[in-house]
Amino acid sequence: MQKTKLPKFMKDFLVYLTTIRGKSQRTRKEYEYDLTLFFRFHLAVQQDLDIGNITSIDISTITIEEIRDITLEDLYLFMEYCEVQRGNSASARARKVATLKSFFKYLKGKATSYRRKSSR
Numbered sequence: 001m002q003k004t005k006l007p008k009f010m011k012d013f014l015v016y017l018t019t020i021r022g023k024s025q026r027t028r029k030e031y032e033y034d035l036t037l038f039f040r041f042h043l044a045v046q047q048d049l050d051i052g053n054i055t056s057i058d059i060s061t062i063t064i065e066e067i068r069d070i071t072l073e074d075l076y077l078f079m080e081y082c083e084v085q086r087g088n089s090a091s092a093r094a095r096k097v098a099t100l101k102s103f104f105k106y107l108k109g110k111a112t113s114y115r116r117k118s119s120r
Contacts, residue, residue, distance in 0.1 A: 004036055004059065004060075005058070005059075005060035006032070006036070006059070006060065007039075007059065007060060007061070007062050007063075009064055009067070009107070009110075010032075010035055010039075010059075012110075013031075013035075013103055013106050013107075014028050014031065014032055016106060017031060017102075030095065030099070031099045031102070031103075034095065034096045034099035034100070035099060035100075035103060036059060037054070037082075037096075038078055038096070038099075038100060039059040039062055040054045040055070040057040040059055041054060041078050041081055042062075042070065042074060042078070043057050043059065043062065044057055045074070045077065046066075051081070051085065064107075067107065075100060078096075079093055079096065079097070082096060
């Protein structure tokens with residue numbers, strides 16, 4: 001199985017989870033899975049790609065600017081996809097919500113540093 005190449009801001013978040021927040025490696029892997037699935041889904045919708053081949057979608061080139069354009073409706077659409085298409089239970093969907101909430105809260109706190117880096 002090929003390892004997914006992650007965007008830098010996502011790798012930074014995962015390191016933050018374990019080093020600063022003290023989350024376990026298992027939690028880190030679950031968050032990585034949830035975020036990877038979300039970004040693949042988001043790119044599939046944005047680029048009108050086949051959701052059936054979601055595991056083949058490359059997220060490595062997604063930018064912080066693209067993340068800024070994500071709306072609440074995009075998040076709702078993802079949760080609907082997880083429930084209807086993937087058959088995720090309420091607890092699995094709750095974890096995905098927690099993952100996304102934690103990720104966007106992290107980005108909001110890091111907004112100035114990412115803004116400076118992306119404007120270079």
